[in-house]
Amino acid sequence: MNIYLDVNGVLLEQNLTPAIGVTAFLERALAKGNVYWLTSHCKGDTTPVLAYLERMLPPEAYELTKQIKPTNWDVLKTDGIDFSEDFLWFDDNLFESEKRVLAKHGCEGKFVLIDLKGNARQLEAFRF
Numbered sequence: 001m002n003i004y005l006d007v008n009g010v011l012l013e014q015n016l017t018p019a020i021g022v023t024a025f026l027e028r029a030l031a032k033g034n035v036y037w038l039t040s041h042c043k044g045d046t047t048p049v050l051a052y053l054e055r056m057l058p059p060e061a062y063e064l065t066k067q068i069k070p071t072n073w074d075v076l077k078t079d080g081i082d083f084s085e086d087f088l089w090f091d092d093n094l095f096e097s098e099k100r101v102l103a104k105h106g107c108e109g110k111f112v113l114i115d116l117k118g119n120a121r122q123l124e125a126f127r128f
Contacts (some may be wrong), residue, residue, distance in 0.1 A: 001032055001033035001128075002087040004080070005068065007041050007049065009092025010114045018057050021124025026064040032128040035068045037090060038080050044072035068083070076101060083107065088109075088128075090114055 005011065011022050019025075029035050041049035044066065055064055071080030078101040081087060090112045094102075102108050114122055 002082060002085050003029045003033050003035045003128075004071070004077075004087060004089040006031070006077075006093075006114075007037075007039040007053065007090040010090050011053070011061075011114060013116050013120070016056055018061060018120050019123050023058060023064065025123040025126065026061055028126075032069055036071045036080070037068055038070040038071050038073070038077050038091070042070050043074075046070045049079060053082050062084060075102055078102065085108075086101035088112055092116070102110075 008014070008016070011019055011026075013019055037049050039049060046066075050062075050065060052063055057065065071079035075089050075097070076098050076111065077089075077091070078098045081089065083105045087107075087110050089110055092114045094111055094113065098124075099108070102111055112126070116122060119125070
């Protein structure tokens with residue numbers, strides 16, 4: 001299974017503090033499958049996202065992020081998804097155009113909306 005992760009609003013709360021349970025979530029994700037960045041901080045190269053997260057995540061979580069692979073996309077994040085593989089996509093926002101792409105591929109249920117404002121422990125509670 002491929003797992004796609006956004007950063008802001010998913011691994012980091014809106015105030016840029018680590019989400020509750022981020023380290024355990026990353027451990028579970030990495031144990032479950034291939035984990036990829038699907039964030040504006042990473043478009044083909046993990047260097048920018050790692051530099052960004054190094055200042056914000058606890059060291060044990062940051063070390064785990066080094067195992068996450070890059071994606072490359074342009075306008076829509078869905079351009080970075082491999083629809084030939086089973087996947088989950090964790091993000092705090094889904095544009096209508098991305099929603100249409102997911103629907104076109106019959107993958108609406110593969111998107112996991114993260115709402116840390118509504119449930120600060122959402123990552124902690126998620127089980128793969």
